[in-house]
Amino acid sequence: MCESKGSVGIVGLGLIGGSLGLDLRALGWSVQGLVHRTATAERALERGLVDAVSTDPACLSSCDLVILSLPIPALLAPESTLLEAIPGSAVVTDVGSVKQPVLEVWRSLHPRFVASHPMAGTASAGVEAGQAGLFRGRPWIATPEAGTDPAALDVVRSLAQCLGSRWHTASAEQHDQAVALISHMPVLVSAALLRTAGDERDPEIRQLAQSLASSGFSDSTRIGGGNPDLGVAMASSNSAAVLKALAAYRWSLEQLEDAVLRNNWQQLHRELQRTQSLRPDYQQTSSSDAP
């Protein structure tokens, strides 16, 4: 059921868009790419991300499905030429990491829009980043609402499942709070760790800490040392949920600090036993573990 679905337009060929192109071509779809720059278009063709590519939105005219693989700011302020070029009969979806602001913009722009979010890493970017199998075993969440076209939702679900993703649906509000909790807020928590080490006033201690930093510190600061544009896009488009998650986080850290302050090692032990027992629930399923 996943073979030869028709013609798909992918707007933006970065990590997500490029990876979608590779997988969908392998499934027999005809993939039309739309990018801003000629150099990107040429490279996308060379890499085999698309069957055809253009910098002219009109290239989308015969697509049955259009996937907006744009950064959040571009997604929230779509160009009028793009809007005019998307066929009214096409199913349209996006891949943005926040859903309420996207729906606020897009629910009135296209009758068959389905807000969705494939969660598939963000370490690389650009036309070189796309890779086959990126979505296998990873979650893909759609956030349908009362006005969402059920047939369009079915198309997006089928797309996600054909790519090997685990399909979820939720309200946009629940989605945005959940990603604030496990993605957007942790970026700030991790960034603050880097700031703390970098702001240590004693230069000898600062230098020693740098020399001694092990895989634990390295892992804990990976997301806080990532792309600033992405971090700002997440925080600014989801600020209410991020602030709520930060408040919960501060409270949680204070409980642990309180145990240290009171030398209450029994309490700290209980807390760390609990976090040890929570940890397996949040361990990543890598794509190689997926069925």
Place this chain on the structure above:
Amino acid sequence: MCESKGSVGIVGLGLIGGSLGLDLRALGWSVQGLVHRTATAERALERGLVDAVSTDPACLSSCDLVILSLPIPALLAPESTLLEAIPGSAVVTDVGSVKQPVLEVWRSLHPRFVASHPMAGTASAGVEAGQAGLFRGRPWIATPEAGTDPAALDVVRSLAQCLGSRWHTASAEQHDQAVALISHMPVLVSAALLRTAGDERDPEIRQLAQSLASSGFSDSTRIGGGNPDLGVAMASSNSAAVLKALAAYRWSLEQLEDAVLRNNWQQLHRELQRTQSLRPDYQQTSSSDAP
């Protein structure tokens, strides 16, 4: 210069002790293990961690070097039979992750004691954990003080260098503050992230967050979901430095939160650019990268 140094006694054959045994045997040392339980002794011999092993401290009588590879609580309250068995002429060192409390106990217990700390991961534990090459490319810090025997310090430096470690010296106070900053405090920061996700009150959001957790959240919560005994040992033996580091951390997180609260995206971008530029300084050198 690293071959056949003589006879070394290793007290405790967990991750660090067992790994020391494997590497030192490969260098031609005669390795004598001392453990508590007969079953551990048998398994250590089977695994080739040691040349000989005993549960009787008297086995250390002919050792030129004794390495105390004990958990912090045992190191801070050494058994009298152990103290009586260590030859007065032997160089004695430890591998504990805090140095001021260890020195407070040990500086008066043995004239040739050198406080040291090989930083080489803590994910596995027990007699099965020891592995060859664990120290290669990793930092090994000694914290000599006025009364430290310089010849004994030379022996420990030579030991660390023969195992491929990067040698550092610092005051015990500087060491303890540096490890609080990049190891002990981050455990609590990471544990608080797990607590925040686990304590989310809305069960649907909690469940969704769990389903959506990606490698970023998984990496960020690895050290917070680790061994509770180790976390408590770190926090309790280094509580002043941990509280100081936590205070600096809280301030640092508040700066980022403030930018979100004020919708000051320029400031947040500057901050995240800075953490992105700090990040390479703290990225782990894996053992395979080492010379």
